[in-house]
Amino acid sequence: MSRATLADYLTTHTDSTSLQQLVIALADTSIDIRQDLAGGALNDILGAAGAENVQGEEQKKLDVIANDRIKAALAALPCVRGIASEEEDDVVPAHQGGEFLVTFDPLDGSSNIDINSMVGTIFSVLGSNADGPLSEQEFLQPGRQQIAAGYMLYGPSVMLVLTVKKGVVMFTYDPQSGQYLLTDDQVNIPADCKEFAINMSNQRHWAPAMQRYIAELLEGKEGPRGKDYNMRWVAAMVADVHRILCRGGLFCYPWDKRKPEQAGKLRLMYEANPMGLLVEQAGGRICTQDGPILDIQPEQIHQRVPVILGAANEVDLCVSYHQS
Numbered sequence: 632m633s634r635a636t637l638a639d640y641l642t643t644h645t646d647s648t649s650l651q652q653l654v655i656a657l658a659d660t661s662i663d664i665r666q667d668l669a670g671g672a673l674n675d676i677l678g679a680a681g682a683e684n685v686q687g688e689e690q691k692k693l694d695v696i697a698n699d700r701i702k703a704a705l706a707a708l709p710c711v712r713g714i715a716s717e718e719e720d721d722v723v724p725a726h727q728g729g730e731f732l733v734t735f736d737p738l739d740g741s742s743n744i745d746i747n748s749m750v751g752t753i754f755s756v757l758g759s760n761a762d763g764p765l766s767e768q769e770f771l772q773p774g775r776q777q778i779a780a781g782y783m784l785y786g787p788s789v790m791l792v793l794t795v796k797k798g799v800v801m802f803t804y805d806p807q808s809g810q811y812l813l814t815d816d817q818v819n820i821p822a823d824c825k826e827f828a829i830n831m832s833n834q835r836h837w838a839p840a841m842q843r844y845i846a847e848l849l850e851g852k853e854g855p856r857g858k859d860y861n862m863r864w865v866a867a868m869v870a871d872v873h874r875i876l877c878r879g880g881l882f883c884y885p886w887d888k889r890k891p892e893q894a895g896k897l898r899l900m901y902e903a904n905p906m907g908l909l910v911e912q913a914g915g916r917i918c919t920q921d922g923p924i925l926d927i928q929p930e931q932i933h934q935r936v937p938v939i940l941g942a943a944n945e946v947d948l949c950v951s952y953h954q955s
């Protein structure tokens with residue numbers, strides 16, 4: 632059976648050759664990151680890098696390696712005006728005449744590296760008409776304005792999942808041909824589900840509305856929801872969202888009272904917005920307890936948000952509990 636390559640898909644689904652080049656460049660970096668990961672301890676990629684990122688989180692060696700690979704690949708493209716990364720303190724200028732801004736989480740789920748479990752790279756593409764020196768202000772666009780978004784998932788197989796706002800498609804890396812080949816063009820998140828993902832160890836710290844919503848799921852058939860729910864938690868948003876794009880479900884990373892001043896754990900520009908565009912393009916929903924994430928006007932590039940995403944009816948119900 633002959634399958635479309637990533638390049639074939641891009642040629643037929645976007646008129647912009649520069650966007651095509653940009654996505655191909657990101658795909659190419661994932662092949663290098665895959666090689667880094669494949670050697671594991673043999674490649675000396677495990678463990679801490681010995682530094683913290685701007686958000687005070689310990690950087691793993693692979694956070695830094697992946698960040699440097701993606702930064703170098705994007706900086707080489709004339710269409711890229713600037714980048715913002717979870718692992719960079721400030722926005723990084725590339726080419727002043729470039730039309731795209733790229734934000735990314737070079738390695739999501741980095742606590743999984745040392746246990747040889749799933750990780751990924753998440754990216755978002757925004758436009759810019761600005762000229763003159765790059766500013767952080769240009770990046771502060773609501774998620775709905777994204778031009779494209781996606782992720783590469785490094786699991787038993789390597790996958791690239793993409794939206795150019797024409798639905799969501801999944802490609803699987805074929806080591807024999809060295810190409811990403813189209814393996815799913817019918818990605819859809821059903822409105823109802825029987826599976827949820829949340830870090831239950833934080834339960835006692837959540838807002839009462841979130842505690843009530845999850846408690847009712849746990850009551851199963853005997854409770855108000857009248858059905859049993861299964862639970863999963865990979866500790867890498869990229870892998871949890873991938874499961875939801877494959878077989879439905881709900882994912883939450885809510886606000887918690889240990890750090891009341893911090894809106895949530897996940898990053899708006901590197902995680903929530905790109906995943907949000909994918910989820911909405913697949914028919915799902917993504918919200919904070921107050922409403923749609925893709926409508927949030929960002930105030931700064933490293934901003935965090937609480938996240939409730941996946942099956943539309945579950946997201947709506949969970950949000951409604953916070954409003955009563």
Ligand SMILES: O=P(O)(O)OC[C@H]1O[C@](O)(COP(=O)(O)O)[C@@H](O)[C@@H]1O
Nearest residue numbers: 738739740741742830866867868869
């Ligand atoms: O360890 P916790 O609190 O369950 O958090 C897991 C969450 O943290 C994250 O790993 C954060 O991502 P990074 O690895 O990019 O910092 C999410 O992917 C994931 O959902």
Ligand SMILES: [Mg+2]
Nearest residue numbers: 736738739740
């Ligand atoms: Mg992350």
Ligand SMILES: [Mg+2]
Nearest residue numbers: 736737738739
């Ligand atoms: Mg990361």
